Amino acid sequence: MIEIRIHGRGGQGAVIASQIMAQAAFRDDMHVQAFPAFGSERRGAPVTAFFRMSRLPIWVRSEVYRPDGIIILDESLITLKSANVTKGLKDDGWIIINSAKQPVEFADLQDFGVATVDASAIGQKHKLGSLAAPIVNTAIVGAFIQFTGLASLNSLMEAIRGAVPVMAEENVAAAIEGSHSVRACSMAKISEAS
Numbered sequence: 001m002i003e004i005r006i007h008g009r010g011g012q013g014a015v016i017a018s019q020i021m022a023q024a025a026f027r028d029d030m031h032v033q034a035f036p037a038f039g040s041e042r043r044g045a046p047v048t049a050f051f052r053m054s055r056l057p058i059w060v061r062s063e064v065y066r067p068d069g070i071i072i073l074d075e076s077l078i079t080l081k082s083a084n085v086t087k088g089l090k091d092d093g094w095i096i097i098n099s100a101k102q103p104v105e106f107a108d109l110q111d112f113g114v115a116t117v118d119a120s121a122i123g124q125k126h127k128l129g130s131l132a133a134p135i136v137n138t139a140i141v142g143a144f145i146q147f148t149g150l151a152s153l154n155s156l157m158e159a160i161r162g163a164v165p166v167m168a169e170e171n172v173a174a175a176i177e178g179s180h181s182v183r184a185c186s187m188a189k190i191s192e193a194s
Contacts, residue, residue, distance in 0.1 A: 001052055001053070001054040001056075001058060001060075002052065002053050002054070002068050002069075002150060003050070003051070003052050003064040003066065003067050003068055004018075004021070004050070004051040004052075004064065004067055004068060004069045004070070004071065005048060005049075005050055005051075005064045005067040005069075005070050005071075006018055006048065006049040006050070006051065006070075006071045006072075006073065007046065007047075007048055007070065007071070007072050007073065007074070007077050007083060007085045008046075008047050008049075008072070008073030008074055008077075008136075008137075009045065009046060009047060009073065009074045009077070010045045010046075010047050011129075011133060011135075012047075012073045012074060012133075012135065012136055012137060013073070013135050013136065013137030013138070014036070014047045014048070014049045014073055014137065015036040015047065015049045016137050016163060016164070017049065017071070017073070017137035017138075017140065017141050018034040018035070018036070018049035018050060018051045019034045019163055020137070020138065020141050020156070020159045020160055020163050020164075021034065021051045021053075021141055021144065021151070021159075022034035022051055022053070023155075023158075023159035023162060023163055024141075024145070024151040024152070024155040024156040024158075024159040025053040025150065025151045025155070026159075027151075027152075027155035027158060027159060028151050028152055028155050029055075030053045030054065030055060030151075031053065031054050031055070031056060031057050031058050032051070032052065032053050032054075032058070033050070033051070033052040033053075033058055034049070034050065034051050034052075035049070035050055036048065036049045036050070037049070037050070037063060046077060046080070046082070046083050048063075050063055050064040051064075052064065053150065064088075065088050066088045066089075066090055067088060067089055067090065067093060068090055068093055068094070069089075069093055069094045069095065069096070069148065070085060070086065070089055070093065070094075070095045070096070071095075071096045071140060071144060072085055072095065072096070072097045072098060073098050073119070073136050073137065073140060074098065075097055075098060075099045075101075078097070078106070078108075078109075086109070086112070089112060091111075092113075093112050093113070094112055094113035094114070094115065094147070094148075095109055095112050095113070095114050095115070096115045096116070096117065096140060096143055096144055096147055096182070097114065097115070097116045097117075098116075098117065098118070098119040098120060098136050098139075098140055099116045099117075099118065100116075100118045100120075100121065101116055102116065102183060103115055103116050103183055103184055103185045104185060110185075113184070113185065114184070114185060115143065115147045115182050115183060115184035115185075116182070116183050116184075117139060117140060117142075117143035117178050117181050117182045117183065118181065119134075119136035119137075119139035119140040119143070119174075119178060120134050120136055121134075122136070122139035122174050122177050122178055122181065123135050123136045123138075123139055123174060125174075125177070126139075126167075126170045126171070126173055126174045126177075127167075127170060128167065128170060128171065128174060138160055138164070138171040138172070138174045138175045138178070139174040139175060139177060139178035139181075140178060141156065141160075141175055141178070142156065142174065142175030142176060142177065142178030142179035142180075142182075143178040143179060143181065143182035145175075145179055146178075146179040146180070146182050147182050147184055153175075153176070153179060156175055157172050157175065157176075160172050160175055
């Protein structure tokens with residue numbers, strides 16, 4: 001089983017990102033779970049979402065405490081002590097960060113596989129959200145697909161079209177651009193979900 005935790009802020013699309021990832025993996029014949037955990041439910045507040053996938057039925061029904069990977073939609077959460085984004089991350093885990101920086105610039109995270117994608121710029125380019133608060137979820141999910149290989153890009157595009165009620169094609173374009181724009185020290189070596 002592969003378990004992923006997504007950290008973002010309210011309004012960035014963390015919950016929808018987990019649902020899109022689940023739908024894409026489901027289209028690739030995987031068993032999936034996707035669900036959020038909210039603190040204060042307001043725009044800009046830290047939000048956590050979870051995603052699991054496996055070739056076998058998933059019986060566990062808890063939050064993800066030992067993730068294989070983490071997706072960070074807002075780089076500022078890395079230094080926010082209350083977010084504690086790397087808590088429980090497995091020793092061979094990986095992190096995908098929405099950032100214009102190169103992966104090597106995250107010196108404190110180099111014990112893990114680190115990848116970055118400027119999902120904010122991609123969201124702005126495709127007019128997703130506003131210039132001040134772009135929607136970054138589909139761009140970073142595209143980066144996730146490319147970095148991990150855990151689902152196909154075709155399944156991702158169909159999942160986006162099914163999950164995003166407005167501007168679906170702009171979101172698909174953002175995902176494709178995210179998949180082409182991910183920067184990593186090395187691509188993740190994710191074992192096949194069992």
